[in-house]
Amino acid sequence: MHIRAVAMILLAAAFALPGCKFVKTADQARNAAANAFDPDKAVADIWDSKVVPYLETRGAPIKDVLALAAIDVDGAGQKYGYKAKQGNAPWTFIAKVDGVVVAEETKSRAAYVDVDVDGDAKADVRVSIGPAIRGTALRDSLDFIDFNSFKNQIEWAQFGKSFNTRVNDTLLSKLPRENLTGKKVQALGAYPLPASGQLPQLVPATITIGG
Amino acid sequence: MKLTRRLTLAAFAATLALGTAMPAFAADLIAIITPSHDNPFFKAEAVGAEAKAKELGYEALVLVHDDDANKQSQLIDTAIGRGAKAIILDNAGADASVAAVQKAKDAGIPSFLIDREINASGVAVSQIVSNNYQGAQLGAEEFVKLMGEKGNYVELVGKESDTNAGIRSKGYHDVIDEYPDLKMVAQQSANWSQTEAYSKMETILQANPDIQGVIAGNDTMAMGAIAALQAAGKKDVIVVGFDGSNDVRDSIKSGGIKATVLQPAYAQAQMAVQQAHDYITSGKKPAEEKQLMDCVLINADNAGKLETFALAQ
Numbered sequence: 358m359h360i361r362a363v364a365m366i367l368l369a370a371a372f373a374l375p376g377c378k379f380v381k382t383a384d385q386a387r388n389a390a391a392n393a394f395d396p397d398k399a400v401a402d403i404w405d406s407k408v409v410p411y412l413e414t415r416g417a418p419i420k421d422v423l424a425l426a427a428i429d430v431d432g433a434g435q436k437y438g439y440k441a442k443q444g445n446a447p448w449t450f451i452a453k454v455d456g457v458v459v460a461e462e463t464k465s466r467a468a469y470v471d472v473d474v475d476g477d478a479k480a481d482v483r484v485s486i487g488p489a490i491r492g493t494a495l496r497d498s499l500d501f502i503d504f505n506s507f508k509n510q511i512e513w514a515q516f517g518k519s520f521n522t523r524v525n526d527t528l529l530s531k532l533p534r535e536n537l538t539g540k541k542v543q544a545l546g547a548y549p550l551p552a553s554g555q556l557p558q559l560v561p562a563t564i565t566i567g568g
Numbered sequence: 569m570k571l572t573r574r575l576t577l578a579a580f581a582a583t584l585a586l587g588t589a590m591p592a593f594a595a596d597l598i599a600i601i602t603p604s605h606d607n608p609f610f611k612a613e614a615v616g617a618e619a620k621a622k623e624l625g626y627e628a629l630v631l632v633h634d635d636d637a638n639k640q641s642q643l644i645d646t647a648i649g650r651g652a653k654a655i656i657l658d659n660a661g662a663d664a665s666v667a668a669v670q671k672a673k674d675a676g677i678p679s680f681l682i683d684r685e686i687n688a689s690g691v692a693v694s695q696i697v698s699n700n701y702q703g704a705q706l707g708a709e710e711f712v713k714l715m716g717e718k719g720n721y722v723e724l725v726g727k728e729s730d731t732n733a734g735i736r737s738k739g740y741h742d743v744i745d746e747y748p749d750l751k752m753v754a755q756q757s758a759n760w761s762q763t764e765a766y767s768k769m770e771t772i773l774q775a776n777p778d779i780q781g782v783i784a785g786n787d788t789m790a791m792g793a794i795a796a797l798q799a800a801g802k803k804d805v806i807v808v809g810f811d812g813s814n815d816v817r818d819s820i821k822s823g824g825i826k827a828t829v830l831q832p833a834y835a836q837a838q839m840a841v842q843q844a845h846d847y848i849t850s851g852k853k854p855a856e857e858k859q860l861m862d863c864v865l866i867n868a869d870n871a872g873k874l875e876t877f878a879l880a881q
Contacts, residue, residue, distance in 0.1 A: 443859035466746050489746035491709065505858045509662065509685055510735045514701035518742050
């Protein structure tokens with residue numbers, strides 16, 4: 358009886374807790390921290406020192422990547438790509454493209470060039486040239502970046518988007534936009550494992566079109 | 569300090585109060601706590617988790633918090649009181665839930681979060697969430713294509729306390745805002761609710777009769793929106809949702825809603841129970857706490873393969 362009475366009193370005390378106040382303060386602190394996160398700066402801070410060197414070190418000719426991925430996706434992923442340890446994200450591959458534009462789509466905001474790398478005049482890879490860039494392939498290719506070190510999906514997404522913004526502002530917005538077919542392309546970038554039968558869609562970190 | 573102590577005492581008291589009334593259990597217990605099963609998405613989670621728990625020899629305690637953080641806190645007390653070995657939780661708010669999960673941890677009960685994340689790491693053992701940003705981008709790309717890269721549209725946003733509402737909206741806008749000829753004429757929260765989406769859509773239509781598209785943060789709101797549009801005689805407005813419910817699947821097949829994005833709710837819940845089982849039996853944690861599950865675009869091409877938040881191969 359005695360224990361029960363004490364329990365009742367404690368339960369009553371628990372319901373009377375000023376819980377809202379406690380949470381609210383925490384909310385404010387977190388909101389302040391969220392406002393402090395600057396994804397553009399976070400990308401700028403690592404772009405030249407870590408991102409580009411990493412892609413240059415790991416990027417193989419896309420012919421090799423595609424050939425191995427066609428017979429052994431996981432083997433190709435381990436050799437030429439990256440994916441998070443948990444979850445079900447597909448491999449993101451890192452590759453170098455050196456070829457000729459065989460088709461172009463520049464009317465859509467999500468513009469691209471289709472590139473032949475093996476001389477058969479057929480497209481082997483679709484390279485995004487912006488301004489709209491789909492996905493977060495550049496972020497997802499980096500083995501030194503982890504979702505777990507971000508506060509939540511929102512910051513993780515902002516960070517991913519900032520890679521695309523940077524590439525677009527510093528690189529893609531300066532590319533020629535007309536009569537690209539027949540021109541030579543050299544690019545280094547990343548693409549997620551494409552659906553079967555579809556071209557890989559590479560987001561470039563470096564690119565030149567011309568000649 | 570004081571608060572922590574009072575919480576601990578309250579938990580202790582709850583244990584005593586409930587412990588005296590409950591018989592001993594033969595099998596170990598896993599508590600499965602989600603929002604209301606009125607939304608089939610949450611029901612699929614609970615069913616998936618319960619099936620996996622039973623398969624692994626556990627008893628399942630299925631509870632709903634109705635998106636009420638106070639109720640969630642009481643349910644966590646119940647789980648602690650009944651001596652649950654693990655809690656599978658789709659939580660009631662990214663900030664408000666941190667203390668509840670911490671309370672379970674302090675009582676020695678590991679939590680495995682599904683669907684929604686909390687704004688803290690190291691408190692839950694796992695946070696298995698859909699890659700909402702990736703999914704929202706898929707939905708938005710399909711929406712942009714269906715709209716022909718132009719037109720007036722409305723966005724229905726989810727519940728503000730849920731990070732998923734914000735992240736999906738961001739994913740939508742990171743794609744749609746790249747197209748200057750797509751103009752958002754209204755953006756309102758309908759709190760994930762079908763009835764609220766219906767009434768909000770009715771009001772929006774009065775002020776903006778000239779709309780060509782609606783993009784909704786989840787399927788129940790998409791269902792509310794399409795009902796309001798059809799009631800107003802607007803049959804050609806493009807509606808896109810998010811979740812992959814059977815209701816929206818059927819709407820897609822009959823030419824109503826145009827697309828949605830499947831979150832693997834059933835598989836996600838089962839994965840959480842498996843990780844709980846591994847943790848209970850061997851103390852083994854997953855390699856990463858926060859785990860993203862990619863989403864899949866559903867439209868007329870593959871809607872026929874969708875059943876209860878899973879896509880047939």
